[in-house]
Amino acid sequence: MKKSREYRIVRIRIKRTKRLPAFLTALTKSKIVLRNLTTTENEVTFHTVRKHLPTIRSLRYQYGVSFRIESLDDDQVLRKEWIVYAGLAILLAIPFLFSQWIWQVSIDNATPEQSEQLSATLQEMHLAGPFMKKDKPDDSLIRQYILSKHRDLSWVHIHRRGSKLIFEPLAAPKIENEVTNDTVKGNLIANKSGVITHFNLEKGERVVDENDAVKDGDLLVSGVLKRGEEDIVYGAEGEVYADYWIESDFSMPKKITYQTMGEKTYHFRWANEKKSENEWKVVKLPNWFSAIGEVYLQQELIEKNVILDDKSIEDIVIPLLHQKYVKELPPKTVVKREKLLNVTIDNDTVRGKVLFLVNENIAIKQAIN
Structure with a gap:
């Protein structure tokens, strides 16, 4: 069982003065037990319990002595002093504040070329150095931006271990582009349904705009230019990108x-x-x-x-x-x-x-x- 507060042990250190013997005699007459009494050239030390402190303080003023009280009870880990609470608050605040930051960003399982290129992209996104966790975009947005910049990657794993952010890129399979000599003049039509995101045209006139929903077979870019009543066929060339969903079992x-x-x-x-x-x-x-x-x-x-x-x-x-x-x-x-x-x-x-x-x-x- 834990000791009640009034029976916890304290150490009293008293400076030596001419009135010290009379003070100790008064403590004995007040039935205060003085344990482990030791004396040195400058002070006298003894142990007692907390319930006697009011009597000791009263006699101190009467005999004009000064002393210092130290807690010795092993059960009392934290003393009720402002400096203890202030130190504890700082001790808890420092790791909490540091935990709000990402201090290290690393690229694992990548070739030297991939590491160099990916580091440059992370610099653009302000994710290369120490930054606050609340400023980090969602992982899906980070991955989307990286994959749009690096077509040679098929995926980027993003892990967080404490205050460290780890990127693990996966290389996309190499696809050899087929060289075609298509000289036929024509329009550009959709071969899938989706929502238009952007154009990359060499020539042609847009028939749809960005954010328009199109269906398979819809005309996207016309290769015919109208000049009055005359139609000039010059052909459409380029790319039209759209978003669509794939369901995979x-x-x-x-x-x-x-x-x-x-x-x-x-x-x-x-x-x-x-x-x-x-x-x-x-x-x-x-x-x-x-x-x-x-x-x-x-x-x-x-x-x-x-x-x-x-x-x-x-x-x-x-x-x-x-x-x-x-x-x-x-x-x-x-x-x-x-x-x-x-x-x-x-x-x-x-x-x-x-x-x-x-x-x-x-x-x-x-x-x-």
Whole structure:
């Protein structure tokens, strides 16, 4: 049981004066027990309990002595003094204030080129240095901006660990653009339904405006110029981008294996040696050194096994589906947003449905009759 306040032990330190013996005698006559009484050249120290303090203070004024009271009770962790409360408030305030900031931003599992380019983009968004958490945009908005600036990426994982923000980019599959010699003059029509977001035209006259909803087959850009009663066919060229939703049903094993970027290491090879696998970048060195050899940066690939659960669906499954659609859709297509509709997990299979908001060039050429 804890001691009541009046029986908590205190230490009394009294400065030596001529009236000190009479003061101690008065304390004894008042039936105040003086424990652990010690004396030095400058002071006398003893232990007592708090209930005697009113009597001790009364006798102090009578005998004109001064003393200092110190708490010795182990149960009393915090004394009721303003300096204790002020120190405690500062102690609690400092970590709270620091926790309101993002102090470090890092880019993990990326090639040196990706890290450099992504760092420049984060500088543009004012996300590269210390900033307050309340000023950070929503993760979906950050991801949307990064993917629109870097068409070579299919996804960007965004993690927050305490006061550290981590970006993990995933490279999009490489698509070789087909070279066509289309010399047919025509109009641009929609090959999908969607909402127009922007134009990138070389020539032609717009028939629809931004934010207009169009359907498959609608005329988007006319390649015919009217001059009085005469129609001049000069053809329309360019791109018309629109947003539309893709609904995806997925089914995959509960246990999956994937590869991720590992540690970056520097290596040396002699001039007559062959190039190594997983070589990312050759370090620039003086020209005279190239006759001897070169230093290159290598990044290992780590294979990971994951058993999917409710928490890992959004971090693993959605990026995989995202990358699948980026591979299948035309170049310059951007998946702007995703929405997980439902997920079912049984013994060995994960099933669900996801909506993706896609921004794509929906314009195709239709010959003018």
